[in-house]
C-alpha cells in the first residue's frame with residue numbers, strides 16, 4: 001500500500017509538502033515525515049502520551065494510519081529494546097510537532113529516520129486536535145497521506161482514498177502472524193506449558209507469561225486443534241490482532257474445540273472478540289474505537305477500577321447485566337469500560353475461560369492489569385490439581 005522514495009535525508013523530507021485526505025473529503029496540510037510517497041489505511045487516533053515505538057510496532061495496527069493526540073512526538077528517539085515485533089506495522093503516521101533533537105540514553109536513531117528506513121509514510125505539522133475531533137464526531141474512516149514535490153490533484157487523491165479497502169470485513173491476522181511455530185522459554189523454573197495462537201501477538205505478551213514460569217509455544221494463526229494439543233498445553237491463549245473479528249472463523253472454531261475440552265483459556269483483545277463469537281455473541285465496529293494507555297476499566301468481579309492500555313476498533317455485543325447461557329455454560333461480562341460501557345472482558349462461570357478486550361501486557365501502558373496473567377496461572381494450577389485428584393479418585 002505504501003510507495004516511497006527511500007534514502008533522502010530526513011531533513012530534506014521534512015521540507016517537502018504533504019497532505020492528508022479523509023474519505024469524506026476533509027483535508028489537512030502539513031510536511032513530509034518519514035518516507036516520502038503515498039499511503040492509505042483507516043484513520044484512527046491514539047491518546048498515548050508515551051510508547052510510540054510500541055504503538056508503531058503493534059501488529060494490531062496493520063492497515064491503520066495512526067494519529068497521535070500528544071502534540072510532541074519523537075522526544076526519546078528510537079531504541080532497539082522497545083519494539084513489540086520485527087517491524088513497524090502502522091500504514092501511516094500523523095503527528096503535530098516532531099522532536100528536532102531526540103534525547104534519551106537508549107536512543108540510537110531518530111523516529112523520522114526509523115520511519116524513513118522502514119518506508120513508512122507520515123505527515124507532521126497537522127492540526128491533530130482538529131483531526132481527532134473530526135474522527136470522534138464522524139467516526140474512523142479511510143485516509144490517504146500524500147507527500148513530495150508533485151502532489152496529485154485533489155480529485156485524484158480523494159478517488160485513491162475511496163478505493164482503499166475498508167477495515168470492516170478485513171481478515172488480516174494471517175498477514176501479520178508468525179508463519180512458523182516458536183517457543184518462548186519459561187524464565188526460571190518451568191511450571192506450565194501454554195499454546196498461544198498468534199493472531200498478531202505483541203512480544204511482551206509471551207514475555208509476561210514466561211516471567212510466571214510458563215513455556216509459551218507460539219503457533220501460527222492457521223494452527224489447527226491438533227497443532228494446539230500437540231504441545232500438550234496446560235492452557236491455551238489467543239492473542240490480539242488486526243482486522244475485523246467477524247472474519248475470524250478459523251480461530252473461532254479452534255477456540256470452540258478448546259472450550260469443549262475445558263482446557264484453561266485466556267484471550268486478549270482480538271482473543272476476547274473470538275471468545276465472544278465462540279460463545280455465540282456478535283461483534284460490531286465502534287464509531288472510533290479505544291486507543292491509548294489511559295482508559296478506565298472496571299473489573300466487575302472485584303469492583304476495582306484499573307487504568308489500562310487499549311487498541312481496539314471492534315467490540316463484543318454481550319448483555320452487561322445478565323448471565324448468558326451459552327453452548328459452554330454460563331458466561332458474564334467481567335470488565336467494562338467506564339468511558340462508554342463497552343464490553344472489556346468476558347468470563348465463563350462453569351469452566352476455566354476468560355478474556356479481556358484491552359492489554360494487560362502493558363507495552364506501553366500502566367501495569368494495573370498484570371493480575372490477569374496471574375489469574376490465568378491460577379486457572380491452570382486449579383485445573384491441574386483437579387485432574388490429579390480426579391485421577392486419584394478413580395484409582396481409589
Ligand SMILES: NC(=O)CC[C@H](N)C(=O)O
Nearest residue numbers: 060240241269270313314
Ligand atoms: N488489538 C487488537 O487485538 C484489536 C482487535 C481488532 N482488530 C479491533 O480493532 O478491535
